[in-house]
Amino acid sequence: MYSRRNLLKKTGAVGALGITGVSGCIGSFGEQSYGNGEINFMMSPSEPQDYMRSQYKPYADHLQEQTGTTVSLKYAADYSAVLQGLGSGTADIAETGPFAAALGVKADKANIALQRHAYGSWDYTSVIVTKKDSGIDSLSDLEGEKVGFADMTSASGSLYPLYMLQKAGLSIGEAPVSDSGADFTGTWSGHAEAFAALENDQVAAAGVGKFITQADDGELADGYKYVKTYEGIPRAPMVVSPNLSEEGKNDVINALQAAPEKVYYGADGESDTDDDLWFDDVRTADLKTYEPVIKVANELELSTDLLNQG
Template identity: 25%
Template sequence: MKRWLSFVLFALMAVALVGCGKSETPAAAEQPKQQAALRVGLVPNQAPDKIKAQYELFRVYLQQKLNMPVELFVASDYSGVVEAMANDKLDVAYFGGLTYVQAKQRAKIHPIVTEVDTETQTTKYYSLLIAPASSEINAAKDIKGKKFAFGDISSTSGSLYPRFMLDKAGIKVPDDLKNVVYSGGHDATAQAVQNGTVDAGGIEGRILQKLIAKGTVDGSKIKILEKHLVEGYPWVVRDSLDKGLEDKIVQAFLDINDPVLLDLMRAKSFAKVTDANYAEAEQEAKRLGLLNPKK
């Protein structure tokens, strides 16, 4: 009997010890999981397939620097990237200034870096008003009553700042224009102006220079009417991203020194930015009705 009681007591103690061991499992499960992959979104300021191919070298670079998988996402339009960020489907996004101030109305995000422009040697670049070289339009004020092409409605240098320059010239959009066209991208706007499909258009200066250099656009067929400096495209992260990972991402940008990669990313180098750098874009977007745009 004593032996039997000893056996039962030993068995009960073993069960109790197993139970204690299991009680630690939930606590272990509560430990934060390491992020599987970094999801990076890019605005389609040109044809989406071109953008994804252009940034493949950057994806590989970032993946190596962070020692984790990096996935690229390019939507069919600017609002698609905003939607993806707002729905927590992206960790990092490359926005235009306008797209960023639109997105921050819906998502908890903040900018971290932007490119230093090779032309201006600052974090700012030019938005242009352009017209066919043979046109009688010679200044922004001459666009009144004409057919005008914007890029995507949420483009900073293809929509917001062209409106800003037109407004400064006393032209209200769309009331003072014969017709308004949204081409969807800077490359399409350049082609429309070159071919005379429209009388004038708004475009990013850097992209126009690239298109001319590639021979896609004939520079002799386009003239610049006016230009305005714009704060560079911000790389943005969601507020909830691990701070250590965010710091590594920022450092990865600051460390880029490969001339081929910098050229592909249209940058001399990269510099840190904050929300304050986009105060003008937000102010003008509110004034011109572009925080929640409708064509």
């Protein structure tokens, strides 16, 4: 599979890829639903729109072929719009992050359907990383320092780093909405951007997914060290609308579980290229799978209102 870190560096260059037959960026949804003869598959805005369409086109084609139902790929304006569509029943299935999914379950706007597999495992790791010569040896050393985070709705790049800081006795104030009242100065951007800020000495540490800190051989990049790690975060799920019938839900789940390897290769049909999907398999999952994420969201007292901040 193509290197995730290299992929993140290239997303600006692949935004020009075009896929026909799918709708544009939306913040609200039409009236068509699976019950009316169409499966609306929502993509969360984690990467540029055209890039994600090129990734998911074969995936949607397979779903359409297996269910015999027209599949419409839609790109949401934000994570809140994904949950809005699922909650209203005008979106049927969505790919999203574990944090957004956890908040959606809390608000009765989404049901967990599938868990994704990537880089050899069904879970992944959040880290707070610094440079070896920073003088920072524990999380308490970050009091008064500047810390970079990924997007505020990222589980590995925001939710879990904040949880680790809070458990270490630091006040997180109003984070991740702002760093008001926090014992540190926080900035939120993306995984690649937060790690780049650390590389350029703009922050003392970065809270990110472990994948962005690794060299091509899978080891931590030279010159860095982990201050704290949190393992066992379930990888991002596929979620469905609570309004979807049991039959409709099972049809979608069974079709995606049986998808051949080639659907993960993107629109060009070739493996190890820029438009590969970042994951390579799915398995059934439920609320219990994501209870660790929901627990952390509850401890940080976060709600779906946070998704409107993105």
